[in-house]
Amino acid sequence: MGAAKETLGEEQPWAEVSPDAARRLLIAAVDAFAERGYHATTTRDIAGRAGMSPAALYIHYKTKEELLHRISRLGHDKALAILRSAADGEGTAADRLSAAVRSFVRWHAGHHTTARVVQYELDALSAEHRTEIVALRRLSDAAVREIINDGVRAGEFDVPDVPGTTLAVLSLCIDVARWFDVGGRRTPDEVGALYADLVLRMVGAAPERAQR
Amino acid sequence: MGAAKETLGEEQPWAEVSPDAARRLLIAAVDAFAERGYHATTTRDIAGRAGMSPAALYIHYKTKEELLHRISRLGHDKALAILRSAADGEGTAADRLSAAVRSFVRWHAGHHTTARVVQYELDALSAEHRTEIVALRRLSDAAVREIINDGVRAGEFDVPDVPGTTLAVLSLCIDVARWFDVGGRRTPDEVGALYADLVLRMVGAAPERAQR
DNA sequence: CCTGAAGGTGAGCAAGCGCTTAGGCAAGTG
DNA sequence: CACTTGCCTAAGCGCTTGCTCACCTTCAGG
Known part of the structure; x- marks a missing residue:
């Protein structure tokens, strides 16, 4: 399915950010924010990682917070x-819930540095930027809830509390960004498969392999 | 002061911290860290919330990080x-898995300010303190894994990947601290009940409709 | 009464912060 | 050529940070 867009999965991350110096700064910021947190990261550190002087940051971004906002916005769009x-x-x-969880989790594991910033540094955003991002998050919530509602209507799922289960499913997936370790034994694909199975159990979908 | 009664009939939280001024400072720090994060919180802010001058903090704690360590240690012990x-x-x-999830989640929701600091500010600890805390977390992991293993051995559960499922269960519960909102519609008890049900589904326990 | 410990304060230091400014250099355009 | 434009740096400004220090107050024991 979608053979023409098959290569999109391998696309360069942050390709939409230009010029090149701005992208290097943004990537450096993602790394630094993920490693130490937004508030513990200095603009000198970001510029240093990008191989530039501290002042260079302010040519491409108005403030340090704007950098975080750009990262958060792009990350939420992608998610x-x-x-x-x-x-x-x-x-x-x-099928659709399984695919959603698998790909969502795979992204959070594979891009866990970005995901960590996107998911855990919301409080550092300005009030306006935060409300913008929160709106995007509600859309994510709605997307998942819709699949679950479809399943309930079709009699595929058994879910007593749809909003609560939606919340739990998203929470479970998002938290992958917190604990996922590149040095660990699991690959993003493996975690995605495990989580897809767990979520199908949570919604009471009939197990595919054997009935019990 | 403003933080409502979190006790739910239990004993006063932080009762083990003395003298009184040290406890007031610690409670102020929990509130401030939970609200803004460790790095964005100033020692002046903590002291101010406790109704004291900035210098008073250093009579009871050697550094700001020691405060975080004390909070993290006590919180992990409790969890x-x-x-x-x-x-x-x-x-x-x-029964035991259900009870564990219910009480663990209830604590994370009811004491979500404390839990937020405990679960999401680990990186701010010094290297030595962090390894101490990480050891405690491994014990939590072992406790949950043991219950799941018991269930598998007894034929109660159907769990293809015990370590992975253990990780997911703990992750799900911990993340409650991130999203739980006092102003929201759900009480800690309700979230605990919902999550206990979801986790039983995750481990493939036979649904006990009568049980709640 | 005096004395010393315990617990507090006001003032402030050295370091580090986000961000600005003045200016340099290379490339493109009339 | 002169001039603008885009991108970058060295230097540093004004402020805040974690933390310290000299000093004050309260109070129990002798």
């Missing part, structure tokens, strides 16, 4: 696109 | 005690 692509796909609700 | 109390209880593995 939402992943969820929607799965939600709008073909197949049963179980 | 581990909750898990172990449920793990060592009576009943089937499903």
Whole structure:
């Protein structure tokens, strides 16, 4: 399915950020924020990682917070696109929920530095930027809730508390960014598969392999 | 002061911290760290919330990091005690897993300010303190894994990947501290009940509709 | 009464912070 | 050529940070 867009998964991250110096600064900021947190990161550190002087940062970004906002915005856009692509796909609700969780988790594990900044540094955003981002998060919530509602309507799922289960599913996936370790034994693909199975259990979908 | 009654009939939190001024400072630090994060909190802010001058902090604590360490240590001790109390209880593995999740989640929701600091400010600890805390976390992991293993051995659970599922269960519970909102519609008890049900589904325990 | 310990304060230091400014250099355009 | 434009740096400004220090107050024991 979607053979023409097959290569999009391998695209260069942050390709939409230009010019080159701005992208280098943004990547350096992602690394630094993920490693130490936004407030513990200095603008000198970011510029240093990008191989530039501290003042260079302010040519491409108005403030340190604008850098965080750009990262958060792009990351949330990407995360939402992943969820929607799965939600709008073909197949049963179980198929779509499984695909959504698998790809969402794979992204959080594979891009865990970015995801960590995106998911855990919201408080550092300005009030306006935060409300903008929170709106995006509600759309993610709606995408997942829609799949679950479809499954319930179709009789595939058994979910007593749809909003609560939606919250739990998203929370479970998001928290992958906190604990995922590149040096660990699990690959992003493996975690995605494990989590897809766990989530299908949470919604009471009939197990595919054997009935019990 | 403003922080509502978190005790739920239990004893006064932080009762083990003395003298009184040290406890007031610690409670102020918990509030400030939870609200703004460790690095964004100033020692002046902590002292101010406790109604004291900035210098007073250093009579009771050597550094700002020692304050965080004390909070983190006490919080992890409490969380581990909750898990172990449920793990060592009576009943089937499903009963014990359900009880563990319910009380663990209830604590994370009811004491979400403390839990937020405990779970999300580990990186701000010094290297030595962090390894001490990480050891405690491994014990929590072991407590949950033991219950799940018991259930698998007894034929109560169907869990293909025990370490992975253990990780997911703990991750799910911990993340409650991130999103729980006092102003929200759910009480800590309700979230605990919902999550206990979800976790039983994750381990493939036979649904006990009568049980709640 | 005096004395010393315990617990507090006001003032402030050295370091580090986010961010600004003045200016340099290379490339493109009339 | 002169001039603008884009990108970058060295220097540093004004402020805040974690933390210290000289000093004050309270109070129990002799």
